[in-house]
Amino acid sequence: MNIGVVVDNEFDHDHRVQKEIRLLRDDGHTVFVLCFGFKKTYKDYPDFIVNRIIIPRKLRDLLVLLSTNFKFYEALWQYHIAKFISTHKLDALHVHDLYLAKAAKQGIKQSKRNLPLTLDLxxxxxxxxNSYQWAIQGWRKYVVQPQRWYKKEGYYLNYADYIIVLSDSFKQDLMKRFPFLKSEHIYPHPNMPDFDSFEAFEKTDYAVEFHSDLPTLFYFGVVAKRRGILDILPWIIELLEEGNQFHTLIIGPTDKADKTVFQGYIHHPVLKDKLTYIPWANVNYLPAYLKKITIGLAPFQVNAQHDSGVANKLFQYMYGEIPIVATKCKAQQELIQSAACGLLYETKDEFKSAIKSLIANEALRGQLGSNGKKKLLDLYQHKADKEFLDIYK
Structure with a gap:
């Protein structure tokens, strides 16, 4: 089939979308991509065609800001999706994220080609x-009106013929809230790493500058209050003040709204020599970093967003045989408990106890890490991240 993949970013660093494209191509499909382009030149992809909507990033951000109440953003996507469908004579459309569902359905109608729509959440x-600082603070909350999306969710889901979700628990939640959804049309697809890529990365000797002789706590991902990392930094300071010896490595961009607070922690007198912050690192280097750390952190705030699926960092920790310390978000709690690959916490005392236990007990770290890798291999061998391919059968 000719499958069109639509994503409202630059695509080049969206590893989930890139992995899905590889899986679709391996399954015999021809893939075309429609995405944004914020600069003049991008790398070429020899195995599929990428069409870019060239637009200034600031204009795109303004359209997103207005998109809850105004039609400009949807109209832009509808026009380009219709053209995309007609140009490549597509047989199916695979669109990423809820807010593109309506534009995709209208684009299909405008193209006059009757093709199925898969919505990838x-x-x-x-x-x-409703957790993004840019959407809920100051004057923007009156423009964005993020709470309206709770009412719009059902309408947008109804535009899709098939839906892909991050976890079975999110699937069950959607079916409970929206009885019109059919179980056989919803496919869980976890954020598992691309094994082929990770194995290729390990064959290349990627040198990383970070080194510590101390046990190392590791957080990989966006630094933001909603991700929970700012919640645990005061507790990490307490652990160090109590005489526990360890280092903390954080890799990932910082949300603009949280930069000042995070910078304050980086320069804290207790943390300044016991914390290394790297704003960005290519995922190619991740296996090399995993060899240098002791404990993987997944401190997400417990809410409906984080209950919907397991963040890819947990699977990455499991790939590196790293024990995990995590909050009890529904999907990640189920994974960690079923795999016996980490320790869960709800309170500061439970977090501190988990860190101290893992630092002191090398055997426990080894067992939890081994369990995680075994569970990940089992999921991979059972093609847990490939079940969505059944949509196109």
Whole structure:
């Protein structure tokens, strides 16, 4: 089949979408991509065609800001999706994220080609946008009106013929809230790493500058209050003040709204020599970093957004045989308990106890890490991240 994949970013660093494209191509499909382009030149992809909507990033951001109440953003996507469908004579459309569902359905109608629409949900979008600082603070909350997405969610889901979700628990939640959804049309697809890529990365000797002789706590991902990392930094300071010896490595961009607070922690007198912050690192280097750390952190705040699926960092920790310390978000709690690959916490005391136990007990770290890798291999061998391919059969 000719499958069109639509994503409202630059695509080049969206590893979930890139992995899905590889799986679709391996399954015999021809893939075309429609995405944004914020600069003049991008890398070429020899195995599929990428069409870019060239637009200034600031204009795109303004359209997103207005998109809850105004039609400009949807009209832009509808026009380009219709053209995309007609140009490549598509047989199916695979669109990423809830807010593109209506534009995709209207684009299909405008193209006059009757093709099925698959909606790929990367998150619980209504819960997510209601946690984003840029959407809920100051004057923007009156423009964005993020709470309206709780009412719009059902309408947008109804535009799709098939839906992809991050976890079975999110699937069950959607079916409970929207009885018109059919179980056989919803496919869980977890954020598992691309094994082929990770194995290729390990064959290349990627040198990383970070080194510590101390046990190392590791957080990989966006630094933001909603991700929970700012919640645990005061507790990490307490652990160090109590005489526990360890280092903390954080890799990932910082949300603009949280930069000042995070910078304050980086320069804290207790943390300044016991914390290394790297704003960005290519995922190619991740296996090399995993060899240098002791404990993987997944401190997400417990809410509907984080209950919807397991963040890819947990699977990455499991790939590196790293024990995990995590909050009790529904999907990640189920994974960690079923795999016996980490320790869960709800309170500061439970977090501190988990860190101290793992630092002191090398055998426990080894067992939990081994369990995680075994569970990940089992999921991979059972093609848990490939079940969505059944849509196109």
């Amino acid at each position: 990367h998150e619980n979008y209504p819960a997510a946008i």
